[in-house]
Amino acid sequence: MxxxxxxxxxxxxxxxLRPEVAHVMARVLQLPGNASSVHAEGRAARAEIEAAREKVARLVGAKTKNVIFTSGGTEASNMVLSPSFRRLGQPGAVKLLIGATEHPCGLNGHRFAVEAAETIPVDASGILDLVWLKARLERAGNERVLVSVQLANNETGVLHPVAEAASLVHAHGGLIHTDAVQAAGKVPLDITALGVDVLTLSGHKLGGPKGVGAVVLASDQFEIAERLIRGGGQEKGHRAGTENVAAIAGFGAAAEIAQATxxxxxxxxxxxxxxxxxxxxxxxxxxxxxxxxxxxxxxxxxxxxxxxxxxxxxxxxxxxxxxxxxxxxxxxxxxxxxxxxxxxxxxxxxxxxxxxxxxxxxxxxxxxxxxxxxxxxxxxxxxxxxxxxx
The missing domain is CATH 3.90.1150.10 (Aspartate Aminotransferase, domain 1)
Structure with a gap:
């Protein structure tokens, strides 16, 4: 431009920011209601959030109910990269294996103890070393592991073999997250085809507003037991705080355009x-x-x-x-x-x-x-x- x-x-x-997104946000900014209120004004705000949730879910092939809005990709990764991310009824991971070229929000923002985190090397092209990952998972034995790998690197654009990594991780009984912030809207993205348990997104990378992102769970059989932001029951209890309705609506509009084009x-x-x-x-x-x-x-x-x-x-x-x-x-x-x-x-x-x-x-x-x-x-x-x- x-x-x-x-x-x-x-x-x-x-x-x-896409002009169409700005238009949606300008309209939604005029809505007076709090999305947690039961009156008509509150319901109108809630409707905007739920419509956006459906559009974001559609962009990544997920179910609408499994999209959790956040303040951006950094918060989303901070939420997920925790020992408390787990399948319902099962304990969380005790070890984090994270790609050496990951975004700082993962490398520096995870909630594991320093000694419980280990980086996965990449080759000279910046591609995740699956041979190393397979060997490390085999050495882990019964140790519960969470693996985090970007779908696309933000600096080089390199695409990682996330689906193959997911197969290895699940064969070991572990969990896997992918940071899809840079990939969303640029390459086809389907959470089921990737085989990951959770992915994270950011609105401003695809023509949406800054300050909004999402955690997308593969199913409702996963939870983040220890909340990052505590308080009210917004986002079904996953993330407290009055929702930024205009930003969320803008994110939804951007996701819809990105998918269509x-x-x-x-x-x-x-x-x-x-x-x-x-x-x-x-x-x-x-x-x-x-x-x-x-x-x-x-x-x-x-x-x-x-x-x-x-x-x-x-x-x-x-x-x-x-x-x-x-x-x-x-x-x-x-x-x-x-x-x-x-x-x-x-x-x-x-x-x-x-x-x-x-x-x-x-x-x-x-x-x-x-x-x-x-x-x-x-x-x-x-x-x-x-x-x-x-």
Whole structure:
């Protein structure tokens, strides 16, 4: 999306609010009632929540009753990654096995003791090591295990073999969660086909509002016994607090649009992504696309040009009117070393220069052209400065 001379290519951080979603939210913001009230105004607010719950459930192939709204993907993962997540009538897990390239909301936000959490390695392409996971589960014996694996990595776009991991985990008798925040609305998503017990979502990654997300259970035979937010009985007792009705309604609207346009958008964005990658390789023959040979989200690629630092390059692109990222946007605006690239074994000097391009519903061919023009200027300018300094 270009506003004036601006081109926004950071959809994995936040995808701009869709106009249709803004319209729904503006209407719902005018509703006066509390969704817990029994009068007509309260029932109107409740109806908006339940309609959104149905739309979010449909996006991931779940039953409506198994969708629990939260304040976002971080809270959703914090809720689920707990020893108290369990099948009804069964004890919870005593060990958490979590992918080494997971989002910080999982790696840093889980509720297991430090000594009870262990990371699952990935290969050089950033793909979960299933051989390691199988061996670790076999060593676990009767130890109850919860496994957490992203469906799609937020920095590289790499898609993990979640269904295969789920088969291994269930054969051992464990539980499995997938963080589907980046995958939802970009690739087909069905909780039953994946075989996971629970997945988590975030509204602002698919053109919905910030500040709303969801936990989606595979069935009503699962529970989170220890509530993260306690108080009233909202969300069937799973999550206390008066619901943000407008944000929830916006999330539902965004989910509905994303589902309706998924196949078309995947093809469109995949073609634009491939063109942007090709332009980078044309401009810099030594450019490296991270995980180029792996199955990735159609909207995402991360690249590095040896000798260019991400922090300097981001500023240069920004001055050219291009909004990119150096990875996750959850670090208070700081450009810092990526744990994802470290886990993949990317050479530190190269890792310091990795930039992420993530496309979305606003992205056009013109945006890719402007990105390529800016890339040529940035590379020429920064290499010239580097040569002068030498």
């Amino acid at each position: 270009a506003t004036g001379q601006r081109t926004y290519l950071d959809h994995n951080a936040t995808s701009p 998924l196949a078309e958008e995947a093809l469109r964005l995949g073609a634009l992504r491939d063109e942007a990658e090709a332009q980078v390789r044309r401009i810099a023959s030594d450019a490296i696309v991270i995980a180029a040979g792996a199955e990735r989200l159609p909207n995402t690629f991360a690249f590095a040009i040896p000798g260019l630092k991400a922090e300097t390059a981001l500023i240069a692109f920004d001055l050219e009117g291009i909004a990119l990222s150096s990875g996750s946007a959850c670090s208070s605006g700081k450009v810092k070393r990526s744990h994802v690239l470290d886990a993949m074994g990317v050479e530190p000097a190269l890792g310091e220069g990795v930039l992420r391009v993530s496309l979305g519903w606003t992205t056009t061919k013109e945006d890719v052209v402007r990105f390529a023009e800016a890339c040529e200027k940035v590379v020429a300018t920064l290499y010239k400065r580097k040569a002068s300094a030498a």
